[in-house]
Amino acid sequence: MEYNEEDFLLLSGIQHFSFCKRQWALIHIEQQWQENLRTVEGGILHEKTHDNTIKEKRGDLIISRSMAIFSRKLGITGACDVVEFHKSRDGVTLYGRDGTYKPVPVEYKRGKPKQDNMDVLQLCAQAMCLEEMLLCTIPEGFLFYGEPKRRLKVLLDEEIREQVKAICQEMHELYDRRYTPKVKPTKGCKACSLSELCLPKLCKNPSALAYMKKTISEIEVDE
Ligand code: SF4
Numbered sequence: 333m334e335y336n337e338e339d340f341l342l343l344s345g346i347q348h349f350s351f352c353k354r355q356w357a358l359i360h361i362e363q364q365w366q367e368n369l370r371t372v373e374g375g376i377l378h379e380k381t382h383d384n385t386i387k388e389k390r391g392d393l394i395i396s397r398s399m400a401i402f403s404r405k406l407g408i409t410g411a412c413d414v415v416e417f418h419k420s421r422d423g424v425t426l427y428g429r430d431g432t433y434k435p436v437p438v439e440y441k442r443g444k445p446k447q448d449n450m451d452v453l454q455l456c457a458q459a460m461c462l463e464e465m466l467l468c469t470i471p472e473g474f475l476f477y478g479e480p481k482r483r484l485k486v487l488l489d490e491e492i493r494e495q496v497k498a499i500c501q502e503m504h505e506l507y508d509r510r511y512t513p514k515v516k517p518t519k520g521c522k523a524c525s526l527s528e529l530c531l532p533k534l535c536k537n538p539s540a541l542a543y544m545k546k547t548i549s550e551i552e553v554d555e
Pocket residue numbers: 351352353354355358515516517518520521524525526527530531532
């Protein structure tokens with residue numbers, strides 16, 4: 333199956349979705365957003381990497397910043413922080429360049445490497461978009477973390493690709509139904525940028541309707 337352009341979802345939502353499906357729905361279906369320190373810091377880091385006035389060519393390496401990407405198979409669109417094109421015999425041709433190049437996506441993250449695989453999923457989705465656009469295979473990419481100022485090589489194997497496909501499919505299903513999942517409080521709620529909008533504690537309380545029904549039935553019993 334292939335998606336039409338007007339049905340594309342934002343690739344960046346994969347991270348929100350794997351953190352919390354409700355957070356994703358609040359942002360991407362209900363268009364709610366709230367800044368906190370983490371999102372502001374992350375934004376500043378991305379502003380630097382997304383300054384596409386910077387063009388770099390270092391020997392056999394071309395560095396492209398903020399490259400727009402999409403996948404019709406996954407139905408997503410977004411941008412890569414950085415795509416490195418390494419001159420290689422088994423690479424792809426690039427418009428206006430001699431020779432062939434192997435594309436390698438590099439995603440920039442503030443802070444330290446995480447325990448979960450959210451960053452890997454995002455990077456893999458970028459690679460899958462590039463593969464579809466450039467007709468190539470991209471077996472690996474890199475995650476650069478701001479705190480250790482180091483980049484880690486990530487192998488993009490079949491297992492992680494299947495996870496990306498499943499997440500994109502589920503995002504489309506929820507989006508088509510305009511369905512926001514109910515609150516399921518987790519440890520992640522403390523760090524969630526939408527906690528004040530989502531109100532996980534309040535949502536755990538009974539609804540006003542349930543409260544009124546209970547109160548009315550208590551009054552009837554007393555009478
Ligand atoms: S506060 Fe918790 S349940 Fe609500 S969107 Fe954030 S992570 Fe999800």
